[in-house]
Amino acid sequence: MDSRYSRLFKILNGKVEAVVIANGHDNLIDHNFRYFVGAHSGIFEGSAALVSKRGVSVFTSPLEAPALAGLDVNTTVVSNSSDMQSKLAKALSRFDTIGMNFPALTHTSFMTVKRAFRGRIYDCSTEIAKCRAVKDEREIASISKSCRIASRVVERIPEMLAEGVTERKLSALISKALYDEGSEAPSFPPIVSFGKTSAIPHYSPGDLRLRKGQFVLTDFGGTYRRYCSDITRTFVYGRADERQKRLYQTVLNAQKAGISAIRSGARESAVDAEARKVIDAGEFKGSFIHSLGHGLGLQVHDGLPTLSPSSSGTLDEGMVVTVEPGAYISGYGGVRIEDDVVVRKSGARVLTDAPRELIEC
């Protein structure tokens, strides 16, 4: 298996001699730091990773030493930001060009590196995103485990449903179940929507209470070794009526068409189109108002690939992507069904193994 840094330099194809990933503080940590360093724990505020063809060097505080134990990285302990600047300056003195990841870089971190380096700095975010998009087998194992955990939680949702339970309460129960089943944390606050609110794709759960005959849309995921899962299931509390069944079956058919279109070499926009045309062929035409899917990895929205009408890329073996068609009818309700798949030569392998048929409960 190629190391992550050697894959990156193949993609960079001579653009720069090294890449520096520089973290800010708190929630301004660049996920690429964890990606190249391989750490499953630690916080790494204000830390930097120097990635070159020879390997990965980490500049960090002594507090992070336990998180680096056993990893294949060189570690330089720094005591403060001026110490960081002088130690980076020494390490960077052999290079004329470096790359950074501009979209996740704070101005402060950029200035620290700029003061430590006399050469030219290029934005290498596109190349880094391409590197991240194709997962290695260790990453796929972590995502698979994360997906299995989320799938077990799906199976527990029917027993959480009761007349009068609020969306917020159900969201909390799902979060707890993720921890119970072995997740480190929810990958994002679970979306739960009842009845009419299920027609709002990015809804935040509120104080609505569940009543018989309503849609129950749940969209959530966990993390395992920091790798995310992302799954959506829509239930009906009580018995579904005919319109609810037709809406559900249409979205399920669209999802099956999308999954069947996935294989290495498939155009991303063509996969989206296969699913979209199923919904647009019938009574729910025009109700699929977002893209079909997104990359999944260390982040829930992992950059590449994207499955949308405007995507211009093609799928490669080892990419992990969500397939999540939905149909939304304002004032009535909506259905979304989301699974996570890994792209293989011959097709998609579905990693979320929860049942997909309509569950009335």
Ligand SMILES: [Mn+2]
């Ligand atoms: Mn998603």
